[in-house]
Amino acid sequence: MGTILSLAPQNVWKHFYSLTQIPRPSGHVEKITEFLVNFGKGLGLESFVDGVGNVIIRKPATPGMENRKSVILQAHMDMVPQKNNDTIHDFTKDPIETYIDGDWVKAKGTTLGADDGLGVATIMAVLESKGLKHGPLEALITKDEETGMSGAFGLKSDVLKGEILLNLDSEEEGKLYIGCAGGVDITALLDYKEEEVTADSVAMKITLKGLRGGHSGLEINEGRANANKLLARIIRDMLIDFDCQLSSFEGGNMRNAIPREAHAVLVFNASDTEGLEDFIKDYEFEIAAEYTPIESGISLRIEQVEMPATVIPEEIQDNLIDSLLACQNGVMRMIPIVPDTVETSSNLSIVKAGIGKVEVCILARSSCDTMKEFLANSLVSCFSMAGMKVIQSGEYSGWQPNVDSPILHAMKLSYKQQFGVEPAVEVIHAGLECGIIGATYPSLDMISFGPTLRSPHSPNERANIPSVAKFYDFVVATLEQIPLKK
Numbered sequence: 001m002g003t004i005l006s007l008a009p010q011n012v013w014k015h016f017y018s019l020t021q022i023p024r025p026s027g028h029v030e031k032i033t034e035f036l037v038n039f040g041k042g043l044g045l046e047s048f049v050d051g052v053g054n055v056i057i058r059k060p061a062t063p064g065m066e067n068r069k070s071v072i073l074q075a076h077m078d079m080v081p082q083k084n085n086d087t088i089h090d091f092t093k094d095p096i097e098t099y100i101d102g103d104w105v106k107a108k109g110t111t112l113g114a115d116d117g118l119g120v121a122t123i124m125a126v127l128e129s130k131g132l133k134h135g136p137l138e139a140l141i142t143k144d145e146e147t148g149m150s151g152a153f154g155l156k157s158d159v160l161k162g163e164i165l166l167n168l169d170s171e172e173e174g175k176l177y178i179g180c181a182g183g184v185d186i187t188a189l190l191d192y193k194e195e196e197v198t199a200d201s202v203a204m205k206i207t208l209k210g211l212r213g214g215h216s217g218l219e220i221n222e223g224r225a226n227a228n229k230l231l232a233r234i235i236r237d238m239l240i241d242f243d244c245q246l247s248s249f250e251g252g253n254m255r256n257a258i259p260r261e262a263h264a265v266l267v268f269n270a271s272d273t274e275g276l277e278d279f280i281k282d283y284e285f286e287i288a289a290e291y292t293p294i295e296s297g298i299s300l301r302i303e304q305v306e307m308p309a310t311v312i313p314e315e316i317q318d319n320l321i322d323s324l325l326a327c328q329n330g331v332m333r334m335i336p337i338v339p340d341t342v343e344t345s346s347n348l349s350i351v352k353a354g355i356g357k358v359e360v361c362i363l364a365r366s367s368c369d370t371m372k373e374f375l376a377n378s379l380v381s382c383f384s385m386a387g388m389k390v391i392q393s394g395e396y397s398g399w400q401p402n403v404d405s406p407i408l409h410a411m412k413l414s415y416k417q418q419f420g421v422e423p424a425v426e427v428i429h430a431g432l433e434c435g436i437i438g439a440t441y442p443s444l445d446m447i448s449f450g451p452t453l454r455s456p457h458s459p460n461e462r463a464n465i466p467s468v469a470k471f472y473d474f475v476v477a478t479l480e481q482i483p484l485k486k
């Protein structure tokens with residue numbers, strides 16, 4: 001079995017390999033920033049970091065192509081750091097270990113970082129190339145896309161010179177994206193006075209794991225289980241069937257990932273634990289049946305643990321569990337005029353309760369700004385009723401599709417010429433940086449596309465090998481056919 005260095009096109013995979021060797025979780029992009037700037041400078045190209053931390057590299061047109069519109073090739077340098085619980089990996093230090101499995105490149109127990117490492121590697125291949133034909137190029141490699149898009153948000157209106165932006169951060173080869181969802185972070189907070197644990201109690205930890213998780217936008221329509229929702233449901237029934245009280249609840253760790261694991265500690269009256277094992281076993285069976293065949297690895301376990309110091313007062317506990325059950329989660333509405341496309345959704349991503357504090361995080365998305373506002377308000381209502389303070393932050397607009405875009409027409413034609421079929425043209429249910437960059441540069445003509453990835457943002461992330469070659473060929477063909485300057 002070869003390494004990814006043996007894959008074609010070699011000029012893309014070799015750069016992707018280099019990227020796997022450089023730690024680049026969101027929030028820790030110093031090393032990758034330095035690497036990219038040095039890469040550009042090493043090629044003799046104008047390379048710099050803008051005021052917010054994005055890397056910009058400019059490459060002049062090849063001979064005879066000076067009269068083309070200038071193109072911005074855009075990708076993000078950071079990656080989502082997710083790993084399996086039994087994988088030992090420090091995303092700030094360790095390289096990503098990749099392997100080939102049939103037509104796929106995967107990572108050992110961690111996210112692969114093909115989102116968006118393959119976009120960055122493709123840009124590097126184009127910048128390095130000597131034989132390609134292209135007009136003036138500008139690479140824009142943004143920072144921290146996965147945790148709030150601070151690079152795109154901070155990009156000033158006088159940095160870029162290009163007229164066309166090709167965003168290389170979508171995940172289905174053969175599709176051209178012409179619009180995207182906006183989003184808003186909803187955070188519900190509460191401080192409470194802890195309650196002493198009464199004598200004759202026993203503490204139990206309930207652990208729910210083995211869920212598939214995934215991207216909270218792209219995979220929200222697949223009906224996967226949400227660990228926070230499921231655990232809240234289980235605890236609600238447990239509170240009714242047993243004399244017990246919640247001490248802590250913790251689930252999910254990324255706002256834009258469907259939570260895969262959640263656990264809670266409950267304190268039981270020592271004389272009322274009979275039947276607990278069966279309760280858990282029955283519940284596991286029930287959930288497994290409901291989610292077959294979407295989920296196949298759901299595990300629900302209970303074990304006795306050390307007694308926590310305090311529990312959550314009953315009223316707070318009940319309000320919390322009620323609000324978690326009532327909170328909208330999953331697809332709320334499809335786009336009325338675009339078939340099979342999610343318009344509005346929410347992801348109950350992170351729940352942390354215990355030691356006097358409750359925090360609940362939700363990501364609400366919609367390509368329709370007014371529907372996004374309606375969903376956000378309904379989430380505010382839900383958690384306000386539970387007595388929590390609800391904050392909205394990190395709001396960003398969607399990207400309005402333009403079906404008359406010149407680059408869209410050029411790319412549809414070039415795809416058809418090259419592969420014999422029309423590419424699909426879609427609106428993506430995820431926040432692309434196009435929405436934000438487009439707000440700062442309203443005249444940009446934009447398209448987002450990429451090779452085929454599966455399960456990004458999860459340790460099952462994988463990149464389809466044949467699609468990387470098609471994608472690269474299409475990038476090359478597109479650059480050759482960029483419209484003339486007006």
Ligand SMILES: [Zn+2]
Nearest residue numbers: 115116145169
């Ligand atoms: Zn991405």
